[in-house]
Amino acid sequence: MEFEEVYRSYFGDVYRYLLHLSGNKTVAEDVTSETFLRAMQALPKFRGDCELRLWLCRIARNTYFSCRRDPDNLPAEEPGEDLSAPAPSPEEEVLRWEEGRRLRQLLHELEEPYREVFLWRHYGGLGFREIGELFGKSENWACVTYHRARGKLRTEWEASQ
Numbered sequence: 001m002e003f004e005e006v007y008r009s010y011f012g013d014v015y016r017y018l019l020h021l022s023g024n025k026t027v028a029e030d031v032t033s034e035t036f037l038r039a040m041q042a043l044p045k046f047r048g049d050c051e052l053r054l055w056l057c058r059i060a061r062n063t064y065f066s067c068r069r070d071p072d073n074l075p076a077e078e079p080g081e082d083l084s085a086p087a088p089s090p091e092e093e094v095l096r097w098e099e100g101r102r103l104r105q106l107l108h109e110l111e112e113p114y115r116e117v118f119l120w121r122h123y124g125g126l127g128f129r130e131i132g133e134l135f136g137k138s139e140n141w142a143c144v145t146y147h148r149a150r151g152k153l154r155t156e157w158e159a160s161q
Contacts, residue, residue, distance in 0.1 A: 003040050010053055011036070013124070014060050020123035021064055021116070023104045031067060035060040054134050057124070061116070106156045114149035121146045 014035055019028035039059050046055060107115060113135060120126045120134065121142075131142035 003043055006039070006043070006052065006056075007036055010056050013053055014056050017057055017119065017124045018060055018064060020119050021061070023108065027064075027067075031060065031064045034067070035063050038063060050133055051130065054126075054130060057120075058134065102160065103153075103157070106153055106160070109156070110149060110152060113145055114152060117142060117145045118149040118153070 011032065015028055015032045018031050018035070019025060022028050022031070035056065039056055042059070046052070107118065110118065117131055117135075120131045121128070126134070128142040128146070129139045131146070132139045135142070
């Protein structure tokens, strides 16, 4: 498969995953670019042990966490950046923005691997088998971890009401 085809086919998946992982459009854009640069260099070494999308998302994950370890590698958050969907009325828009911000905060406070499994399942659209493969664990492990993450988020959400 040509790299250009890989890029066109999987850019959206990688970007959406990084957007939800980081909660920041600028970071997601920068890390997505870096991910595909690294993937282009490593593509000849891809053995096909897993789905190409999973391989790219592993590179994205590793790239994001590498950048997080060195804050100088991450761009500053854009002022007023809002990832929630706009609502019809100003009151609903403010409420949704506050709820979205609170949910993202709770999600970022969730310890690993719960946060990442939740992101893969909920925002990345991966099945439990794929998530298990990504972590080198079983499908059952991924399912249990996801449901525990949901429970932890629900508990924290209710406690913050």
